[in-house]
């Protein structure tokens with residue numbers, strides 16, 4: 001089987017698979033336990049662990065490694081035999097059976113387990129929904145064993161599939177453990193619905209309600225009576241302890257019995273705790289299909305589902321809908337409640353509705369809420385606010401000048417664009433959600449899920465967003481998923497955006513606009529949407545807007561700051577002082593001549609958001625004119641011969657940049673060819689390098705030499721590390737091809753998880769490409785960050801191994817926090833700050849600093865080339881003169897004497913400006929003043945050649961010199977500008 005095939009097929013040989021192989025684990029799933037244990041640390045102190053569904057034994061291996069080596073027991077149970085693992089006992093049992101329980105009891109004797117693990121997955125074959133249900137049943141079976149064998153305070157860690165029964169399971173866990181948390185370890189595939197729930201602090205109640213562990217009870221509609229409309233009539237049914245359906249009347253009787261034995265009466269006169277109150281979304285009585293209770297557990301000592309409260313408690317409560325969804329009955333128990341009975345608003349219908357809330361429908365709940373609102377008003381608890389009054393605000397509008405208008409227009413366009421993107425994303429998410437719901441209702445085959453997973457891709461592929469007439473497209477309803485509300489959403493949002501725009505133009509604060517925009521939205525919304533939801537939505541919108549405007553100002557501020565900073569640095573450098581390592585901000589300032597150095601100085605690729613990178617590109621563009629002016633003063637260029645090739649990049653902007661680099665590179669090649677001419681070969685010290693070297697001081701020479709060596713070393717170092725990795729992965733790749741078993745569980749049969757997990761090939765390819773690009777870049781540019789240098793030095797000095805490095809690469813920061821529904825500001829913040837800090841050593845920092853200093857000290861290319869040209873001309877002249885001198889020397893025909901020959905050769909050499917040229921001693925001008933006035937002969941105190949002049953002549957000569965010097969300077973400057 002080819003490598004590619006394996007990737008797309010069941011093999012899905014990802015990094016965790018490779019790592020498992022490398023570290024000798026039997027299954028990649030071992031890392032899930034490693035990561036869970038890293039988070040909760042339950043293995044280090046455990047003396048007894050039971051691993052349910054343990055084959056092929058990856059988790060057992062981890063447990064054996066991480067638990068104390070002495071006096072500890074590890075028992076693994078699975079349907080299939082597990083190859084022996086040191087220190088582990090393995091049983092072949094079905095965890096749902098009594099015989100498994102007996103076998104465990106026999107092994108455990110009097111011991112209690114500190115930790116019970118469960119990673120079970122049923123066999124594949126049936127539909128997704130059924131498989132998911134079997135899995136949750138398996139979880140309940142494992143919980144049953146856990147509660148029998150766990151010690152008080154013990155930990156139960158289980159895999160759960162996020163099916164529609166997920167919340168019910170969580171609710172059950174909450175009844176039995178003090179802390180329940182769900183985690184998705186990094187090694188768990190994103191496409192998998194699995195999640196790991198860690199339940200800590202087993203409560204070990206003396207008696208456990210058998211219903212809690214009965215799948216029929218837990219996963220049926222136990223939240224309320226089941227409405228059976230098969231025969232056209234509403235038949236109310238409930239589920240008894242054994243999981244059988246019983247008529248509601250019987251159930252109600254049971255309920256009242258339960259109420260008498262249960263201290264629910266305690267709820268009377270006591271405010272309903274926050275624990276009792278569900279979130280509006282999970283307990284929205286107006287959306288029965290979403291009626292899954294996100295149970296937070298019973299109150300202390302309260303173990304029933306039947307709940308009562310007083311009517312006045314409900315009327316005063318901040319979450320009336322939550323209370324309606326939770327409470328079974330409301331009573332007029334105390335005086336203040338009884339007063340309500342006299343109120344004409346409390347009709348017979350209201351009273352009977354309050355008697356049994358579990359049988360009510362949407363209409364009844366609406367009526368009750370209206371009743372509550374009326375009573376609150378009646379009692380003076382609420383003051384009616386005239387909404388219209390609230391919405392109209394007087395806003396002072398200032399006239400705008402043209403520049404401001406342009407800026408605002410730009411802002412508006414940017415905002416519109418981002419809104420559009422958000423809308424698009426939301427629509428895709430909603431679509432996905434609907435599909436999942438349909439799937440849960442058995443309306444689609446599991447095959448459709450796979451298709452739906454590529455939804456994002458297909459929607460992009462066939463996106464008509466850019467096509468003209470996009471508006472008309474909105475009217476088109478394609479496929480069975482398109483619903484009317486989709487259109488409504490976008491229209492509403494458009495209206496909102498328009499409002500916002502209007503507000504921006506009028507300089508209103510976003511928060512001032514929201515009510516108006518929301519009012520429009522409200523008009524279009526379903527009237528069933530509660531006030532709370534509407535308020536939350538408004539709040540979210542206003543928060544989004546505030547966040548966006550905050551980011552905008554921050555960006556502007558950052559940009560200004562960077563430009564200022566850059567200017568300051570340039571000023572310092574022009575002053576001739578060295579100011580340390582150049583940072584990335586400085587790059588733009590390196591000037592047009594240093595396009596190569598731009599490459600050289602590119603900082604190591606930082607994980608940054610798209611926005612960031614585009615920002616920096618913009619900034620680089622903005623800096624260019626300033627950089628051009630500063631060019632002559634910069635000394636940052638590599639010699640043409642060693643100029644690196646431009647890095648490839650994908651984006652259009654970078655392509656343009658790359659082209660520019662290419663052209664400069666071509667020039668460098670030309671220069672290199674030119675300097676390769678034989679004339680340069682004769683230069684003392686060896687050609688161009690020597691010429692360049694001669695331009696600087698000795699120190700600089702040494703520094704640049706050292707630097708080159710260092711850079712070479714760096715590159716070599718990186719290449720070696722990278723090559724090693726490549727080789728390793730190649731080797732593994734070959735092994736993969738050799739091997740037949742291509743799955744997580746060597747020797748284990750296929751599991752449900754395997755069936756459910758599908759590799760997101762596109763993602764992995766993109767990731768690989770990115771990594772290759774990164775590696776190429778490092779190979780070309782060398783190391784530019786202290787972190788990278790630290791790691792490289794540690795590798796070279798053998799302080800760290802490759803495996804350690806790879807292992808450390810998987811840290812808690814590898815779990816990218818994400819997911820639908822998280823606010824953008826949060827994701828932005830995470831991206832910025834959720835980073836792994838690699839400790840850097842002093843040596844590494846010094847090495848990078850030296851490297852940068854040496855690079856900074858190099859002369860710019862043009863200066864070096866000019867010097868080389870001058871030198872070459874000089875060499876040519878000398879060679880010519882030498883040939884002439886040779887000719888004179890060899891001349892026998894003219895009969896020149898040796899003396900004549902010598903004087904002719906000296907003349908030639910003097911002309912070339914070479915060795916033979918001697919400087920004429922300058923005549924000293926002496927003004928005949930004071931003691932020298934009118935004297936004959938050498939004036940006093942004057943040595944060498946002299947000339948007596950009057951004072952005017954001396955001044956004139958000085959002035960002429962000054963003028964000549966000035967002219968030289970200005971002509972030089974003009975040349976440079978050209």
Ligand SMILES: C[S@@+](CC[C@H](N)C(=O)[O-])C[C@H]1O[C@@H](n2cnc3c(N)ncnc32)[C@H](O)[C@@H]1O
Pocket residue numbers: 026027029030052053054055056057058059060077078079080093094095096119120121122123138745748751753
């Ligand atoms: C995902 S694998 C477990 C992998 C294991 N944690 C490891 O690290 O090697 C799921 C296992 O559940 C087992 N299994 C499924 N139903 C079971 C049952 N009723 N009783 C016991 N084991 C069961 C399967 O045989 C399979 O080996």
